[in-house]
Amino acid sequence: MPTPLHLLISEKLRDRIEQGQYQPGEQLPSESQLIAEFDVSRTTIRQAIANLITQGLVFSHQGKGVFVTERKKVTYSLSSSAAMFLAQDMANQGLQLTIKNLTLERVQPPLEVQNILQLSGTPPQADLQKKILIIDGLAGAIDITYVLPELGEAYGEQFKEAMTFSVLEKQGIMIDRVSAIIECTPANAEISYHLSVPLGHPLIVYRHTAYSKDKTPLLHGETISRADRFCYSVVISQDNQSSSQVEQ
Amino acid sequence: MPTPLHLLISEKLRDRIEQGQYQPGEQLPSESQLIAEFDVSRTTIRQAIANLITQGLVFSHQGKGVFVTERKKVTYSLSSSAAMFLAQDMANQGLQLTIKNLTLERVQPPLEVQNILQLSGTPPQADLQKKILIIDGLAGAIDITYVLPELGEAYGEQFKEAMTFSVLEKQGIMIDRVSAIIECTPANAEISYHLSVPLGHPLIVYRHTAYSKDKTPLLHGETISRADRFCYSVVISQDNQSSSQVEQ
DNA sequence: TAGTGGTCTAGACCACGGT
C-alpha cells in the first residue's frame, strides 16, 4: 500500500516536532535542506510542509522560513458574569484586550437577523458594528454585532471602544439571557486578511442573541476567533434546570 | 499590488458557488476545462481548487471530480438534560445515531487525566474507551473517554453500545455537574483516517469532566466531531448564578 | 478505455528579509 511521499515526509517531520527535536518557535530546515535530506523534488517538500501547515503545526513566513507553532489558548468563560465582561475576563488571564472599530452604521439587516431581533420598522433597521479584538497586540477575533437602533443611537460611540455587553451593563441595561451557538469554520479570504491567517485557518464562531428581562432581544451577533488561540469553557449543572435549555 | 493568479481564480469560483451557479452537490468543471477557461497551468488550477477545499466549499474525489459541499449542521445541545442523552437529542433532529466501539481497555492514563479523576491506586488506572459516533450512516465523531475503573468494570459492555452518560443515568448514577471546554483543531493523520476527512479538516472538540453529587469526578473525555457537520448550543442565564461558573 | 483527480519531477522567475 503505497503512501504518498509527501505524507511520509510530513509525518516524519511531525514526529520530530512532537518529540521536541524542533522546538516551538524554532525554524525548520529550509526547503533546500529538506530536498537534500529526503532526495525529492521541491514540489514534494512543499506539499509536505503544506500538510504541516494545514494541521496547524507550523507556519511559514516568506523570506524567513518555516517555524514551529507556539500554542497556548485563551479561554472565554461562558459564565453568566464573565461572558459579559470579556475585558475583565482577559485581564484575569493576564492579557490585554484592545478594540479596533471597523464600521458602525445603520443598515437593513439580513432577514434572519430581522426575525431574531423582531424588527418592525419600515424598512427594518439595526446598527451594524464590526470590530477587531486585539489581544496582547495581536488581532485575535472579529466581532460582528447587530444592535437595536435605539441602543446604537444612544451608546454607539462607546461601542467603538469597549465590548457591547459591558457598555450596556454600565448603562443599566441588564442582559437576562444569552442563547448561543458555537461552531467552527475555515477562514475565507476576507477574514484571512483581517486576522492575518492563511486561507482555511480554523476559526471558532460564537453566534449569540442577548435578551433583556422582559424577553426582548437586544442584540444579535457573532464573535469569530482564531481557533488556534481561543476556546470556550462552560459548566452545566443538573440542579438548575432553567439555566441551560434546549436551543434551536 | 499583484494578487496571485490562483487566488483570483479560487475567488471567482467561490463567487459562482455562492451565487448558485454551481449548486451544492454539483460537480465543478474538470481541471482540464478550467485550464482551458483560465488559460493557466494545471498547477495553478490545482492550487485554486486547494484553496476552495481548505475553505470547506468543495471536496474532491479521485476519478470522479470536484463537488460543491452540502452544508447543514447537527446541533449538540449543552443543556442539563439533553447533553446527557445524545441519542435522544439526535432523534429529535430526525437523525439516527449508532456507535462503533474501537477499544475498551484498562490503562494508566496520562498524568493530567490522573489528576482530574483524582486516581489514587498504584499504579493509577482507569478504563479508556474509544468509539466512533455514526450519524445517519456517516462517521461524524470520535469519543475518547476515561472512566473510573469501578464504573468500567460494572458497565463496560454497555458502554460499547451507548453513550456513556446515558448508561450511567440508567444505572442510577446521577451526574450533577459537567465542566467542559469547547475548542477547535485541525485533523491529524489518525483522525483523518477514522473520520474519512482530509488532513487539516476542522474538528470541534468537547472536552468534559462529569462529577457526581458529592463532587467526585466520574469520567473525563473528549468528543471530537467534524466541524462541518456539528455545532454546540448553549444558553446562559443571568439569574441562576450557580448554573454557569468560571471554568479553566 | 477514456476521463478524472493525485503524485512527482525539473526548472524558471518573483517577493521578501536580513547581511
Add this chain to the structure above:
DNA sequence: CCGTGGTCTAGACCACTAG
C-alpha cells in the same frame, strides 16, 4: 547581495471511476 519561501510552467506517470 544571497537565501528564504511564493508562484507558475510543461510534462510525466499513477490510481480511481464509469461507461
